Amino acid sequence: MKSKIDEILRVDHAGETGASKIYEGQIKVLGNTEVGPMLRHMRDQEQEHLDTxxxxxxKHETRPTALMPLWNFAGYSLGVVTALMGKKAAMACTIAVEEVIGKHYHEQAETLTEKKHSKLKKTLLKFRDDELEHKDIATTNEGEKTPGYKLMKFVIQSGCKVAIKLSEKI
Ligand SMILES: [Fe+2]
Ligand SMILES: [Fe+2]
Structure with missing residues (x-):
């Protein structure tokens, strides 16, 4: 179980790094528009998740993924590029990413059945709810209405899934 917990912590740390970088990138482009406060709200929550x-x-003496520089770069680039495509595209990116991460946390939490892991489980479920809130914010802000939404969502989600698989192990 130690290695299973290590995998959970490693991949989640990687994911939150990527997530906070996505919002950093979007804030760089759209920080002074009306979606700025919303992006900062989500970035601040990702930072809390990351700190956790x-x-x-x-605490567990687990090393972070060796791919940290890659997720930093990939996250920031994804944030900048989607924001340059416009506000709705930025929101579409959030829908795609948060849907995968929300499901990911939910599935991880379900694997934690032992009492000694109840605290971690609670944390994962809280973060799941935060991510789904981010997804709702992005849906409300018409992310689904960006041109090429379906393709964009597919590409981003495929990338997220590869990143998750890699970061568990490497
Ligand atoms: Fe997060
Ligand atoms: Fe999030």
Whole structure:
């Protein structure tokens, strides 16, 4: 179970790194528009999530993924590029990413059945709810109405799934 917990902490730490970088990138482009406060709200929550996993990695003496530089770069680039495509595209990116992460946290939480993991489970479920709130914000802000929404969602979600698989192991 130790290695299973290590995998959970490693991949979640990686994911939250990517997520906070996506919002950083979007804030860089759209920070001074009407979606700025919303993007900052989501970025701040991702930072809280990231800090939590950072602490847990230290506590469990688990190393972060070796792919950190890649997720930093990939997250930031994805944020900048989608924001340059417009506000709705930025929101479409959020829908795509948060749907995958929300489901990911939900599935991880379900694997934690032992009492000694109840605290981690609670954390994962709280974060799942935060991510689904982000998805709702993006849906309300017409992310689904960006041109090429379906293709964009497919591409981003495929990338997220590959990133998750890699970060569990590497
Ligand atoms: Fe998050
Ligand atoms: Fe999120």
């Amino acid at each position: 996993f950072h602490e847990l990695l230290n």
